[in-house]
Amino acid sequence: MFNIWTIAKREYKAYSSSLTAYLFAFIILLVIGVIFFISISSVMSGMGQTTPPGMDIVLYPVMFLLVFSCPAFTMRLISEENRQGTWELLMTAPVRDAEIVIGKWLGSFMFVATLIGMTVIYPLALHLMTNPGIDQGPMVTGYIGLLLVSGAFLAMGVAISAMLSNQVASYILTLGVIIMFWWILGFFTQAAAAGSVFSTIFQFMNMQSHFYESMTQGILPLSGVVYYLSFVVFSLMLATVVVETRRWR
Amino acid sequence: MIEVEGLVKYYGSRLVVDHLTFHAEKGEILGFLGPNGAGKTTTMRILTGYLPPNAGSVKVAGFDVLEQSIEARKRLGYLPETVPLYTDMNVFEYLKFMGDLHRVPNVDDRVDEVLEMVHMADRYESLIGNLSKGMRQRVGLAQAILHKPDVLILDEPTIGLDPVQIVEVRNIIRELGKEHTVLLSTHILTEAQQVCNRVMIINKGKIVAEDTPERLQSSLTGSKRYAVTVGGNAEGLDSLVGAVAGVTRVVPNQQGGLEFETNAGADVRAQVTRSVVQAGYDLLEFRPVGMSLEEIFVELTRTDPEDLDVPVVQNEAETEVDVQ
Numbered sequence: 001m002f003n004i005w006t007i008a009k010r011e012y013k014a015y016s017s018s019l020t021a022y023l024f025a026f027i028i029l030l031v032i033g034v035i036f037f038i039s040i041s042s043v044m045s046g047m048g049q050t051t052p053p054g055m056d057i058v059l060y061p062v063m064f065l066l067v068f069s070c071p072a073f074t075m076r077l078i079s080e081e082n083r084q085g086t087w088e089l090l091m092t093a094p095v096r097d098a099e100i101v102i103g104k105w106l107g108s109f110m111f112v113a114t115l116i117g118m119t120v121i122y123p124l125a126l127h128l129m130t131n132p133g134i135d136q137g138p139m140v141t142g143y144i145g146l147l148l149v150s151g152a153f154l155a156m157g158v159a160i161s162a163m164l165s166n167q168v169a170s171y172i173l174t175l176g177v178i179i180m181f182w183w184i185l186g187f188f189t190q191a192a193a194a195g196s197v198f199s200t201i202f203q204f205m206n207m208q209s210h211f212y213e214s215m216t217q218g219i220l221p222l223s224g225v226v227y228y229l230s231f232v233v234f235s236l237m238l239a240t241v242v243v244e245t246r247r248w249r
Numbered sequence: 250m251i252e253v254e255g256l257v258k259y260y261g262s263r264l265v266v267d268h269l270t271f272h273a274e275k276g277e278i279l280g281f282l283g284p285n286g287a288g289k290t291t292t293m294r295i296l297t298g299y300l301p302p303n304a305g306s307v308k309v310a311g312f313d314v315l316e317q318s319i320e321a322r323k324r325l326g327y328l329p330e331t332v333p334l335y336t337d338m339n340v341f342e343y344l345k346f347m348g349d350l351h352r353v354p355n356v357d358d359r360v361d362e363v364l365e366m367v368h369m370a371d372r373y374e375s376l377i378g379n380l381s382k383g384m385r386q387r388v389g390l391a392q393a394i395l396h397k398p399d400v401l402i403l404d405e406p407t408i409g410l411d412p413v414q415i416v417e418v419r420n421i422i423r424e425l426g427k428e429h430t431v432l433l434s435t436h437i438l439t440e441a442q443q444v445c446n447r448v449m450i451i452n453k454g455k456i457v458a459e460d461t462p463e464r465l466q467s468s469l470t471g472s473k474r475y476a477v478t479v480g481g482n483a484e485g486l487d488s489l490v491g492a493v494a495g496v497t498r499v500v501p502n503q504q505g506g507l508e509f510e511t512n513a514g515a516d517v518r519a520q521v522t523r524s525v526v527q528a529g530y531d532l533l534e535f536r537p538v539g540m541s542l543e544e545i546f547v548e549l550t551r552t553d554p555e556d557l558d559v560p561v562v563q564n565e566a567e568t569e570v571d572v573q
Contacts (some may be wrong), residue, residue: 002349002352003349003350006346006349006350007350010335010338010346013338013342014335014337014338017337018337084333084334084335084336085329085331085332085333085334086333086334086335087333088294088299088327088329088333089327089329089333089347089392090350091298091299092297092298092299092322092325092327093322093347093350093351094319094320094322094323094350094351094352095350096319247299247301
């Protein structure tokens with residue numbers, strides 16, 4: 001456990017001192033801020049939307065940006081170590097392969113969680129601006145959902161980063177896999193006959209449904225939590241296996 | 250401390266390490282000498298558990314590097330050929346990170362102590378990315394000795410350093426050899442001569458010679474090589490000397506004369522001097538020449554002795570580092 005924490009701390013520090021990470025953080029906060037401003041002002045001006053905006057105006061764009069930014073946060077995790085030659089150092093230190101993988105994932109997760117945490121100012125502002133304030137249920141479950149989904153995205157990214165030595169390839173493949181689970185499975189669900197076995201399987205496999213159909217509505221279903229957590233566990237196990245087999249290449 | 254038995258490693262179908270067996274005791278500095286591509290780095294990587302061997306076993310401080318990998322790694326300090334550094338960290342952060350991974354007690358104090366040893370105490374806050382090559386090498390060395398390992402594996406620790414730094418690093422290694430078992434790879438022979446208690450010459454994955462540097466030199470040389478210098482025109486001298494029975498190789502030397510080698514045990518001095526004088530040359534000098542470790546090395550690691558005709562140039566390749 002101590003080793004995992006040591007590695008996670010190092011990764012977190014590496015993010016905090018990297019320009020790319022700040023750039024992504026800046027873009028995320030900027031985009032959310034702009035969307036937030038537009039939503040609020042459209043209500044204030046009385047044009048278009050008239051009901052007070054809810055948590056959606058924060059959760060949806062954050063989620064959308066996470067799809068594209070999570071692969072960027074994981075793409076360098078293992079390939080950069082290879083480039084610097086530090087991979088040899090980690091592999092010959094008294095640290096288990098699983099500890100390296102989990103530590104790296106945890107480091108990236110802590111950084112993304114920090115970014116997500118920064119967006120909390122928007123719901124808080126919304127709460128103060130509206131009467132009687134926003135529904136706190138969707139806010140809490142929505143944020144838990146964001147953390148769960150980003151954890152799953154990052155775990156996938158770690159596994160792919162372990163497989164590919166090229167950072168760009170790692171970004172593209174991770175993004176592809178995320179899009180597959182996040183959007184394309186939804187189309188499959190619609191294409192399959194309603195009520196059929198396939199439809200049920202696709203429905204459960206679809207990453208999006210667990211988030212949008214309950215967590216943004218103030219519901220935290222056990223199935224969804226288990227789904228995302230098992231995604232994390234499975235991806236990290238895969239990453240560990242990949243790291244172990246790399247020794248034998 | 251290090252026990253290697255029958256180590257075999259293939260890269261694809263290419264045999265890189267060929268049934269290597271050797272041992273190193275506590276307090277020994279073992280030099281691993283060989284040309285590029287001889288299998289030095291591969292062997293070291295197997296010893297550290299980074300690469301698995303195809304056959305054979307490695308024990309470090311009594312622990313098998315495959316079966317009891319974590320235990321073995323705890324007792325091992327390793328400086329790879331490309332110094333593994335996180336360029337975005339400063340020296341202190343980096344060493345503290347490594348110390349934490351090795352569970353070094355009182356890691357802050359130990360980092361200070363180690364930085365003192367490698368003469369980097371004044372640079373502990375410097376960003377590693379901004380350090381010079383020599384300083385990076387020293388930080389890498391500091392990382393390797395941080396957890397007081399029983400066995401220290403250094404892959405070409407002085408490569409790319411300037412002469413002053415080389416002397417410093419060699420002194421550090423000698424100092425470390427008092428408490429640790431050091432395995433050091435190099436292709437610089439003077440380095441092995443100066444630093445190591447024992448030298449193994451490895452070529453194509455095999456040990457071709459193993460002894461103390463001094464004994465290696467004397468056992469392989471004796472006085473079976475002689476230099477001949479004549480006055481005036483030395484044309485035709487080489488074929489004349491080469492024709493004497495027992496002479497194996499004739500090489501012209503820098504002084505306008507030549508050097509020749511004889512079969513072990515054959516004493517051809519009388520015949521050579523007689524035939525030189527009888528042919529009308531003015532014999533100015535006739536003396537035995539000891540082979541330097543460089544030449545032994547070239548001799549032992551030549552692929553095909555007949556194809557290569559290496560001129561005898563004393564220590565030229567190493568003059569730049571030979572400052573001691």
